[in-house]
Ligand SMILES: *[C@@H]1O[C@H](CO)[C@@H](O)[C@H](O)[C@H]1NC(C)=O
């Protein structure tokens with residue numbers, strides 16, 4: 199039993215009128231996603247626990263609507279829909295002055311303020327509830343780097359970076375990589391949205407950009423190449439096309455000339471043989487004297 203518990207018990211024994219007191223521990227609980235959370239709640243009361251009522255309620259951050267976590271009264275245990283099959287009662291209700299619970303497979307939607315409320319009629323005076331804040335952390339998922347705008351000198355180019363998951367929401371930083379070293383970027387970064395605006399881009403801004411999505415429990419990076427690559431591709435394509443065309447023409451020309459040569463050669467050969475044949479028959483009137 200804690201010191202406060204002992205003191206309260208002592209006070210009640212010496213006859214002071216002690217009303218109900220509820221305490222939670224810890225006041226702030228940090229868990230990572232899929233882990234379990236133990237929410238301790240202890241109370242002190244003078245009355246027997248025959249009319250005990252315990253209620254755990256979650257007030258999720260950024261939401262107006264409370265979520266029912268757990269309810270106990272007159273031997274009946276009710277677990278809220280959102281926590282079905284994930285909630286354990288750590289101490290038999292109505293036996294000890296202990297209303298502790300644990301929740302397994304914590305989700306990011308489980309984050310918020312949990313209140314433990316205890317009523318034990320007719321003991322209605324005092325602090326009947328206490329609350330704790332529960333953070334659920336999740337590492338950022340692998341971000342996606344994107345490029346928008348016309349990557350040509352003088353234009354506005356935006357680079358985007360986004361992680362689907364991560365709690366608390368990741369912050370994004372952009373750096374430029376040069377020979378493995380990080381450099382500051384010329385441009386304006388919105389660290390919450392992950393957008394980097396590069397106004398009036400020049401060739402000095404071309405290169406490799408890295409985005410770092412980070413939160414309290416981790417970070418992930420993605421990189422993107424910023425260059426007038428499209429133009430290069432077009433030029434390279436055109437050059438290769440032209441070269442191929444040229445090669446084809448060359449081949450064609452060679453083929454034609456070769457073919458023609460062959461025919462000429464044949465013709466020449468044919469006429470030569472004929473000439474020889476003529477020669478083979480010496481003209482009668484040119485017999486040497
Ligand atoms: C829990 O997380 C909060 C928010 O990030 C932080 O301020 C606090 O120091 C953390 N507490 C512990 C005990 O880790």
Ligand SMILES: *[C@@H]1O[C@H](CO)[C@@H](O)[C@H](O)[C@H]1NC(C)=O
Pocket residue numbers: 199200238240288289296297298
């Ligand atoms: C209440 O019960 C839980 C779970 O059994 C235990 O961890 C905790 O120490 C108890 N609290 C007190 C004050 O005994």
Ligand SMILES: *[C@@H]1O[C@H](CO)[C@@H](O)[C@H](O)[C@H]1NC(C)=O
Pocket residue numbers: 352398400
């Ligand atoms: C864009 O940059 C070029 C070269 O640095 C400069 O001459 C031009 O004035 C700039 N244009 C604008 C709108 O800032």
Ligand SMILES: *[C@@H]1O[C@H](CO)[C@@H](O)[C@H](O)[C@H]1NC(C)=O
Pocket residue numbers: 410411412417419
């Ligand atoms: C990303 O940012 C986090 C938090 O600032 C830092 O610890 C980490 O070293 C960075 N990683 C890289 C690769 O820059």
